[in-house]
Amino acid sequence: MAERIATEIAIIGGGLAGCSTALHLRQRNVPVVLLERAACGSQASGVNYGGVRQQGRTLVELPIARRSRALWGRMAELVGSDCEFMATGHLKLARNETEMDVLETYAREAAGWGLELQLLGRNALRDRFPWAGDKVIGGSFCTDDGQANPRLVTPAFARRARALGADIREHTTVTAVERGSDGFRIETAAGLEVRARIVVNVAGAWGHEIAAQFGEHVPEEPISPNMCVTEPLPYFLTPNLGVVGADLYMRQIPRGNVIFGGGRGVNDAKAQRARPLPESALASFQRALEVAPNLRGAHIIRFWTGIEGYMPDELPILDRSATTPGLIHAFGFSGHGFQLGPAVGAIVTEMALDGAPSTPIEPFRIGRFASAPSKS
């Protein structure tokens, strides 16, 4: 027999943004149901690279990134585990003068948003990071950034939200969402029906599908970044590492494995399947060895990828629906969702309960893709 639940807020998607929303809503005692078709954190939130960085974010994203960083700093208190978050710093490398110019310009601009960066020349960088290869000519260091274990974070948010009373339904696929005069009605494949006053669309790479059901068409693309991990090596690389151009990102965990990514795999978003493309990873091997030549003897023990929703301008949709009162969108995080996720939950909670959020979200309007076809 079909089960029916009436709630205040229904969340569609058990990624980090969704689970953080559930947690923040429960902190304010709001009834909430979260629907996740697999297990919480099984897509991009759970299989991403694990970088927790503000450095390099588009400037308009920095207020969310700053707010999220504060939450990362008290993760143990928030969800009961530090989820292996470590403020190791984030070092962004330049491999030529043009890239160094990019770092200098960004450091100047980011300072205006409250993000302090240290610019390091060739010698200063080598004094501090002696592993750096000859190709590296300088860098920009953000002390405040770090890294965490993505496999642990979202499930930890889900567990804490559940402990606070959130009704989290995993392995529950949403088959229909519609709004009537008295709010939303959601049907699921398992026969569960949820009625809610507000619906939060945090469906990640599939967020555009839900938006489209309400006449809002956005050009979100499913992207699968290639990532790989080496066998454990002596611990030499403390900061989370990036390069200008973002064609390489790399970090080492204290147990010794070096995790790096670059290039893209392939996916079938409809079937929720993705696979890394080893041949496109070869170029990232080359780039990794250029910045850290001591990786030369390392063995790769695993490749993987996931499915992330990318927007053309690599900024998320974080907005109220333009067509449907009570519908809130937060998806298309374009590879930034892991660091931003905790704050997104706080912001969506304010949007749902308070009207205006305390963090500016104007740049993330759903209507900004004016050329996209829209029924409304």
Added chain:
Amino acid sequence: MVAERLPPVIVGAGPAGTRAAETLVHAGLRPIVIDEAPSNGGQIYRRQPSGFTRPGKALYGFEASRAAALFGAFDRLAGSIDHRPNTLVWSIRPGSIGAGLMHLVSSERANALPFDQVIFATGATDRVIPLPGWTLPGVFTLGGAQVALKYQGCAIGQRTAFVGTGPLLYLVAYQYAKAGAKVAAVLDTAPLSAKLRALPGLSANAQATARGLYYLFWLRSRGVPVQLGIHPLAIEGRDGVTAIAWRDPHGGSHATPCDAVAMGYGLRSETQLADLAEVPFAWDALHRQWLPTRDAAGRTPVAGIYLAGDGGGALGADAAELAGERVALALLQDRGAADNGRSHADRIAAINRRLDRYLRFRRGLERAFPFPAHLAGDLADETLLCRCEGITAGEVRRAVREFGAHEINRAKAFSRVGMGRCQGRMCGPAAAEIVAGALGVPIEQAGRLRAQAPVKPLPMAAVLDDAAASARHG
């Protein structure tokens, strides 16, 4: 006329791969045969390095003539096949449209190989159940202990104890004793009653059964203690093995002094390539493993992907030879070798009738040497389960009970079990038993560890240097 196509590829040059290659060559094709070893034979008939001159009888015992026949068959294919020894297929993806692609690496080179038909004859490795002390120096799998003897003429210790269950337990102990190594004890977890009950099924292969009994009586007649129905407790020692502790069926505790232990509980199929090739898997109760699905001739549901031999469920070397021939015939049929279609079908049916006997025998073996799943499921919390990542049985149970892992991949994500160099090929079967136990569900509901490339650790430099070389020369 057969249309212009890529040559078929065979991965693995053991009994199945060798017979598949032979069949394809007889049909006029020139298959590419890729194998990790320097020469053919697989694990069971691993050939000694050139310059080693021990006679086949000393290396393979009763199987010497089988081994010689297989080597002869392969050697006669020289020039008719594209043999790529010392080569690992570390990744593969099926061709949904057009050719699939596999990635190879050897000590000399790395390259990508397009294909449209491939036979996986990837064999099997020992099924391991951890116990306290199993990572001490001097502890090997039964297969590893046997390879040391066959390939290099080495024993793993001066005084070796053999523990586990299955026919390999007796065979390797016999081979060690016969080679002059001291066998401290043969400790079989299967009770005598199981063996007696299994006799009707074992009669499907009377010859193999007779050999097994011969090994048992030969060992006993030479004073080797052979204990049935035992419960292994721990491998003892600090810097190496000094003893194995075990309990007899009446509850008495024993410690058998030894300086090496060979252990194993039957075989588990090597299925990573089939997984990467997106072949669907199904639970197989007999092998207690998720196995790639295939039809009666060895075709998987993925076009162009075929399976033969122990890689699709371990039935042994003789069955693998038959399955290798059979799958090659299926491949030829699919290739449109129409003139032979009828005779191929007849031959496949004839092989299937013979293979049926091996399957009956395999069922008998499972009754004689039942997999002691409880030993894995009941591992103490503090026992090291995943040796690559240093994860204990208790950490896996915690991933289930405290963090809510509902299947083994989730337990892997939370605890790192099976996430290291071997990707769970060693600890996976035991980890699944622990997950099932912690969830309180039957083993088949514990899920299946998903494979990821590379199948085995991939040296970055080798791959890069080759990419650079082909850029220069290409």
